[in-house]
Structures are given as structure tokens and as C-alpha cells.
Amino acid sequence: MAGPVPSEATLGFGAVTKQYENNSNNECNACASTYGSVHRVKSMRRRYLVWALLIAVVVGFPYAYGAWERSKVGECTRQIQPAFARPANSSPAYVGEICFLGSSEFGLLFRLYDARGGELIAERLYYDTDVDMVWGSNKVWYSPHEHVSLPPTMWDRFRAKLP
Known part of the structure; x- marks a missing residue:
């Protein structure tokens, strides 16, 4: 071998x-x-x-x-937190805004701002035909089935910071 x-x-x-x-x-x-x-x-x-x-x-x-989609914001309507939805003798804490999206017929963008500093603290993208905000003492409804808690959660605040 x-x-x-x-x-x-x-x-x-x-x-x-x-x-x-x-x-x-x-x-x-x-x-x-x-x-x-x-x-x-x-x-x-x-x-x-x-x-x-x-x-x-x-x-x-x-x-x-x-x-x-959020970058294609069109016409917006703003609403200051009404007196009945906040503690007595206090200034408004929040401003709500609903905007139409230019890219979609039914696309809407809800934004919630801090009334004192103008900082964006919650943002939601949704598809609906209702363009009405309903304020409660601890929630704001931007759609018949969807709402943001007042004050917004840490998750809402985090998501509002993202692009």
C-alpha cells in the first residue's frame, strides 16, 4: 500500500x-x-x-x-378641551386635531397636543367617515369606536415621537 x-x-x-x-x-x-x-x-x-x-x-x-400617509396631511380642524371635560377653574390641558389625509378618501389623522407647550402627545391614523371629537373627563373619542385616554399613556407619548 x-x-x-x-x-x-x-x-x-x-x-x-x-x-x-x-x-x-x-x-x-x-x-x-x-x-x-x-x-x-x-x-x-x-x-x-x-x-x-x-x-x-x-x-x-x-x-x-x-x-x-401621515406626511400627506390636508385640511385640519382643531378643538380645545371644553370646560366640562376638565377640572373646575382650570385652563385647557389638551388640544385635539383631526386632519384629512390627501392620499385617501376616508383617511383621517387624530393628533392630541399639550395645550400649554404645544407638544404632540398622541397620534392615531384611522379610516372612517366621522370627523367629530367627543370629549369626556378622562377620554377623547376621535371615532365612534376609538379613543385616547387622558392623560395619554406612555405608549401613546412614545409613538407620537416617532416619524
């Missing part, structure tokens, strides 16, 4: 797993298990990457579309 002959089971897996018949069984098993675990890690990374891209598309596309 001219030299050691590679076994059939270990051919084609690269230099790390190429073992010769004259090596002990323990070394061959170690190489095969190393290849298997490396392969599993690469497979898992690929799977996680596919899921991350899928989630990015599913979440990112609707958000980007909503941001594009």
Missing part, C-alpha cells in the same frame, strides 16, 4: 473532518460531531436571519406606509 486510505464515510466534509482509517475511532467520532454541531449552528443562524427579515418586513412595511 502506498499510504493511508481515507474512509468512505469521511470523504467530502473538508479538511477538519477528513480522517484516515489508521486513526482511532475516538478521533473520527470527535471530528464528525464537531462538523455536526458547526452545521447545526450555521443552520440555526440562517433560520434566525430568515425570521428576523420576515418580522422586519411584516412590521416595517405597515409602519413605513403609515408614515408616508
